[in-house]
């Protein structure tokens with residue numbers, strides 16, 4: 001496990017799924033957490049679990065990452081309560097499964113607002129806190145959660161794929177721009193592959209109705225085709241890499257991508 005003692009870390013979308021698994025892992029590594037989500041009951045439940053694991057109370061922030069005002073309020077709360085951040089994990093995201101022909105502009109925009117504008121707003125509003133953290137602790141780390149679908153095409157989630165492609169190049173741009181301005185802030189991306197939850201989503205009735213798959217089982221098989229492990233990832237298999245990127249063991253990593261897909265995208 002990475003040593004994250006002395007780190008103040010903000011995780012967005014911490015209430016459920018990967019964000020929830022990350023929060024538990026990072027708290028176990030000794031970090032002081034700020035957990036943010038739109039799902040207030042999920043945050044309350046997570047806060048209790050973190051206290052039980054670490055004895056440490058996380059700062060809970062109800063936050064819609066696509067809202068500039070809410071980000072400004074969140075940053076000022078964090079400044080008051082913790083003073084600075086040494087890490088930011090932009091994890092909150094949405095994935096709509098809609099065939100391109102049926103996707104509305106509203107759905108496309110909504111995906112980009114949460115998955116791309118949310119990352120932009122997170123980085124920009126937390127930058128002063130991360131700068132302070134870098135002065136305090138030597139360096140700060142931004143981890144943006146992308147996906148293998150920011151590199152390879154999937155089915156029926158073109159808006160999601162477009163959003164993750166944007167996150168990749170946005171992150172590399174910060175990786176170039178921030179250190180050149182003398183800021184000790186690194187920016188990297190993590191790319192989970194097909195996750196256990198994703199298999200069931202892809203096998204929804206919508207996909208089957210449109211003849212893309214004949215059954216949920218077939219959807220799972222098609223998604224796993226070419227994956228050497230032959231199984232989807234579990235949420236608990238992702239946070240170790242994120243902890244590494246947030247720790248001082250990865251100081252030379254900047255503009256890098258860590259793929260966690262069982263070799264799926266390595267196979268032609």
Ligand code: ADP
Pocket residue numbers: 012013014015016017018019036037038039042063064065066091092093094114195197
């Ligand atoms: P995954 O399996 O990729 O983690 P989930 O849907 O399980 O996906 O988790 C995504 C998390 O992001 C949820 O807790 C959800 O409430 C949160 N979330 C979604 N949209 C927003 C948003 N606009 N602002 C903040 N959190 C969000």
